[in-house]
């Protein structure tokens with residue numbers, strides 16, 4: 320197996336992130352013991368799990384001598400906001416290809432993208448970086464050395480960060496003498512899930528890794544489940560791990576996508592206010608609110624026993640609370 324320390328890495332955040340028990344939430348639900356992994360506290364520009372991926376992606380960009388980061392996403396992309404901040408921190412230029420059109424008054428993540436001095440290109444219906452190749456050609460013609468980060472930072476290098484993240488959480492669980500039954504997280508471009516699945520195999524652990532599918536859409540040309548499976552296998556190959564994953568090892572729950580990506584419904588609103596009220600912790604309406612709504616539904620459906628230990632991975636996204644406040 321190839322050592323993760325062999326891959327270039329640029330420090331961008333503060334790790335390990337906190338790991339704490341949500342006693343108020345467990346009491347409210349009369350449910351299992353619930354713990355939270357606070358990746359909303361990674362420290363880079365209001366935090367989020369993308370900091371982890373960017374440490375490896377920006378590490379590679381710098382190792383290759385690139386001077387410009389290019390990525391894309393939705394107008395309220397957390398990934399784009401964190402990429403813009405990472406570029407600023409490392410003295411790189413940043414170009415973002417964002418879905419939709421320029422709003423009259425930028426809010427939330429978009430406001431921060433502008434503050435970090437990213438150059439923004441509006442791409443209408445394309446919110447997954449479809450227009451990046453043309454932009455890259457232009458940048459090269461101008462003499463720039465662009466480094467393209469895929470949608471959500473989810474390629475093998477980005478997923479690698481979550482192999483490392485699992486190791487970090489595992490040490491915290493061991494320190495507390497805790498054996499997790501399940502780890503629940505929002506899954507949308509697949510890198511988080513792929514990395515965690517590879518790590519579970521590496522450590523030969525028993526835990527259920529349950530991705531809550533956030534997005535009804537497809538990932539590239541593939542259904543999302545198949546896409547995550549492919550990314551898991553290619554990440555394992557990159558690490559020279561001898562294991563061929565099958566679809567049954569990728570646990571993805573599709574029943575919480577509501578009216579689609581970024582459409583805030585009653586379930587997300589309830590989850591956000593539940594965690595705020597019971598714990599004083601902020602979730603976001605698009606990812607962690609939806610994932611927590613999934614956790615609440617699973618607890619209410621008695622999918623866990625009272626003495627089970629369930630970990631909720633808070634992947635960040637809180638700047639999006641404000642632009643979605645009226646939804």
Ligand SMILES: *Cc1c(COP(=O)(O)O)cnc(C)c1O
Nearest residue numbers: 397507508509510511606634636
């Ligand atoms: C990107 C993101 C996710 C999803 O992670 P993937 O690796 O893209 O599946 C979850 N939560 C937040 C807040 C995110 O920004």
